[in-house]
Amino acid sequence: MVGESGAGKSMTGNAIIGLLEPPGRIAGGEILLEGRRIDNLPAEAMRKLRGRRIGAIFQDPLTSLNPLFRIGDQLVETIRTHLPLDAAAARSRAIELLRDVGISAPERRIDHYPHQFSGGMRQRVVIALALCAEPKLVIADEPTTALDVSIQAQIIALLKRLTREHGTAVMLVTHDMGVIAETADRVAVMYAGRLAEIGPVQRVIHDPQHPYTAGLMGSIPAVGSELERLPQIEGSMPRLDAIPMGCAFNPRCPRAFDRCRVERPPLLQANGTLAACWLHAPERKAALAGPDWSEGAVHG
């Protein structure tokens, strides 16, 4: 899930793990995990599901770690909550997990407190914590945003390797298109609380079908680009209490026409992706051409 602040990407992730902050609530729709509806589960059932079937990794590793407990205690507690293991077996599984996430000398480090780890190492511990009950789905909300670039690359590589090995599905929430490009199979672009476009990551990046995606891709500076100015989307995302009528993007869209101002577009088939844009209405297909300010958006 990619999008700018306030687009609703974290909210979507939080809704899935059942951690919406009141007054936030699921006002409509449903969430299915392996075909079973989970959005209407009672709180106790949802609590069991969290951790066991759905793991979570947040931006700041310190929000997931209790500063007063050794990381080993936290791992063992989580493992024993979800898996039928005795204390010794849980501890050896915790050590194994720490080794798996790239923490050296895990037998010793397991008895350290969170503050004794660097930011990157803490995020590794959080990943171990999220994966410890072998969940089917991990929701990773900006897992690398607080980290330095070199550490970010390590964490992305780690997340990719572990989820492949464990066969875990990942919902990666980020504002960083570079991270998406490197990590994701499919990408959903959110704008003002809705999906603007969803499709295979290659297609969405190289040939965006929604003018917002095209603008977003164009505005990312790239090493090696010789553009004097970055293509920019004018204006800013509307406040969520003042979303314009029709397509929420229409006031900023260089290709908006009358229909966009009155009628909200559904997701429409668009050249290999789904885009919520009237340009892709079957009767408009003839007029389809790349948005004029997307040139230079994609390099390579």
Add this chain to the structure above:
Amino acid sequence: MDNRPSPRPSPEGEGEHPLIEVRDLARYFDVSPPLLNRMIERTPRQILKAVDGVSFSIARGETLSLVGESGCGKSTVARVICGLYEPTRGSVLFDGRDLASIRDRGEMLRVRRRFQMIFQDPYASLNPRWRVERIVAEPMRSHGLARSKREMRERVKKLLADVGLSPSDAEKYPHEFSGGQRQRISIARALSSNPEFLVLDEPTSALDVSVQAQILNLMKDLQREHGLTFLFISHNLAVVSHISTRVGVMYLGRIAEIAPTRVLFERPLHPYTRMLESAIPDISMSGKARTPVAGEVPNPLDPPSGCTFHPRCPFARDKCRIEPPPLLPHEGASVACHGIHEGWVPIQVHRGALATS
């Protein structure tokens, strides 16, 4: 670039001095525990060498960027130049004058008017109780730059228009603006004293990409229109490659490499520069091989001996563990690496990195 005449040609011609020159700058912080703790626990003083011997210069109209990971000292350099920290050692020359040699307060103010700083956090850097007009006018007021209230008001309106806001925004309070708009207010405020030199400390790091593009474009426009010189601090190499004339890469308080932007990205010399470049997520997904580098930045309180990068460097030899490498010129760049100086680190040229011009 464009074919407009370059701004403010220096009258000195050939012998012109750079606008900013930093010589062997160092800034240490004493982060020792309190004296009593030190006596009881028998621990020595702890000195954090945030910046330890940095030299560079910035010519008029140029943008020099300093990049590096957290704790490399880039923001400390910015703060020392702006006078927010006293240097522990070394000097900062502005327009040929050593700032430390200026004793007269009035003269200091006159010099300070000529440079301004823009901070990362557009929420923390604007007083929430002041209207935008007062915020933007503050440097004019403190430097006595407007003859009348009316002149000040007119100038604030013009500045707001210059940075892409509406003149009527002068009446509003900061909370009524988004992050990007607040950063525009910070820029208007910085420009209100008619500075020649702006220090930008991660000005777009807190912003969304589409807003970042707007702010970067705005800064380039303003630089051209006002003939500004920038020192740009960032951890984002892609942003740096877009905005800078030259780039300095910092690691643990020292400059590892400094070179014109194009040279740095086409032919990075220092192994750390190469590591940083290979760590940029590849948005084009060209399938370029990417090797995440092992290890993390060491604790700056206890930096490694010799070249501080040696524990993470794939080319390190014994000499690197013992002797800190000096920053020496090497074919259009300057680099602090024994391996490059002595020719045993192979040099790679990224063809196509900047080949499309």
